[in-house]
Amino acid sequence: MGFLDSPGGKALVLNLWRENPVFRQVIGICSTLAVTNLLKNTVLMCGALTFATALSCATISVLRAYTPKQVRMMVQVLIIAAYVIVAGFAMRAWFPEVHKLIGPYVGLIITNCILMGRCEAFAAKNPAWPSFLDGAGAGLGYSLVLIPIAVVREVMGFGTLFGLALPARELWWHQWTIMIMPTGAFFMLALIVWLCNHWVRRQGGTPA
Amino acid sequence: MTSKPWFIVAFMVGVALVFGSAVTGIYLGAADLLERNSEFLRQRALIAVFDYGDPERLDKAAVAALVRERVVAGEVRTDPQTGRQFSLLKAYEDAGRTTLRAYGVPFRGMGFWGPVQGILAVSPDLTRTLGLVILEQAETPGLGGRIEEPIFTEQFRAGIAIAPNPSGPVLRIAAPGSPNADGRHVDAISGATQTCLAMERLLNDHLESLHRAMAQPAQDPPTGRP
Incomplete structure (x- = not known):
């Protein structure tokens, strides 16, 4: 049995595309609007969310047999909060200037629906390794949507990519101020959801 | 169980x-x-606001040494009208601290979306600005957030007149090209009108308060880091 046929492999791939948390389940999109106007911020946010989701799912899975059902969501939030705080520390330590900009949104990962969703839907019922992969897949699926949005917004809004000026931009580039604003993220997110649903429909699937 | x-x-x-x-x-x-x-980050901000060099090109040790040698927590002054206290920084030209280069005036207040905090460097005679650094802001990235970029801060390094002005505000942040016979004009950022209005209000409020405070005797300087 190959990796992709294993429960964990299947969960990882499902979260990347067919059950992508952003454009299929449309959850956890609040931060999409807030952190996607610069690619560096987006990549770090995606890294923090993937780290927190994967490790929270694995930990909750390990504890699932002992966790009283009456308090399981409290336990999940507590575990998620611990990993998110650690991700915040790491960002403050190694990327203090980025943390200054997106620190509040990193803290809000605790309330991101993707984490609670994966913990409840998968980690609470499955072994640790598949749960880890499921969480990692959800984080990567989130990144798969946010990173292209950030590329377009940074290029159109700032004329840079990863903070580096585009070649000869003074000759051809014109600032699209709307791409810097949250409105730009709304447009980009809608466009990506529409494109993905269009693709799914062409493949014979059911759009989100 | x-x-x-x-x-x-x-x-x-x-x-x-x-x-x-x-x-x-x-x-x-x-x-x-x-x-x-x-x-x-704080020391780099001080290097930038007092124009001791390009903080991006200095290593951590050089930044720390420059700040330790040349910047001291100066006196505390109180505005008798509002009670606002200023813990001024004193930046010197040389390591011997013989010639005062600038005062650093910490300020904090509301921008358009959230608090704005920074340090304004002013000449020892309080007649012109010498630099501005924004330490914290929550304005729209790419629009109001550009108050921390050189396009806005370099104007303060060039020197904006800030002597007391009985006939109007101490300084004006207005559209580029506005009349500037008195040297008090700062170019606003296009697309960030509300942030610029908030900055104008915030800086004028602090500068008017500073002029009143500096007319009072100094209090004991605080101890600790500059």
Whole structure:
């Protein structure tokens, strides 16, 4: 049995595309609007969310047999909060200037629906390794949507990519101020959801 | 067993203790690094606002040495009208601290979306600005957020007249090309009208207060880092 046929492999791939948390389940999109106007911020946010989701799912899975059902969501939030705080520390330590900009949104990962969703839907019922992969897949699926949005917004809004000026931009580039604003993220997110649903429909699937 | 009340309580306490202790341990382990980062960012801001060189080109040791040698926490002044206290920084030209280069005036107030905090460098005779650095802001990135970029801050390094002005505001942040016979004009940022209005209000408020405070005798200087 190959990796992709294993429960964990299947969960990882499902979260990347067919059950992508952003454009299929449309959850956890609040931060999409807030952190996607610069690619560096987006990549770090995606890294923090993937780290927190994967490790929270694995930990909750390990504890699932002992966790009283009456308090399981409290336990999940507590575990998620611990990993998110650690991700915040790491960002403050190694990327203090980025943390200054997106620190509040990193803290809000605790309330991101993707984490609670994966913990409840998968980690609470499955072994640790598949749960880890499921969480990692959800984080990567989130990144798969946010990173292209950030590329377009940074290029159109700032004329840079990863903070580096585009070649000869003074000759051809014109600032699209709307791409810097949250409105730009709304447009980009809608466009990506529409494109993905269009693709799914062409493949014979059911759009989100 | 997992549904018994004592187990539920014990489980929650145990999980909270384990994860709380882990996070606390990691924080304590990283506290030095976090504090050093925060201090380095602050020192770089001081280098930038007092124009001691390009902070991007100086290493951590050089930044720390420059600040230690040339910047001191100066006197505390109080505005008799509002009660606002200024803990002024004094920046010197040389390591011997013989010639005063500038005062650093910390300011804090509301921008358009959230608090704005920074340091304004002013000449020792309080007649013109010498620099501006924004330490904290929550304005729209790419629009109001550009108040921390050179397009806005370099104007203060060039020198904006800030002597007391009985006939109007101390300085004006207005559209580029506005009349500037008195040298009090700062070019606003296109697309960031509300942030610029908030900055104008904030800086004028602090500068008017500073002029009143500097007319009062100095209080004991604070101890500690500059």
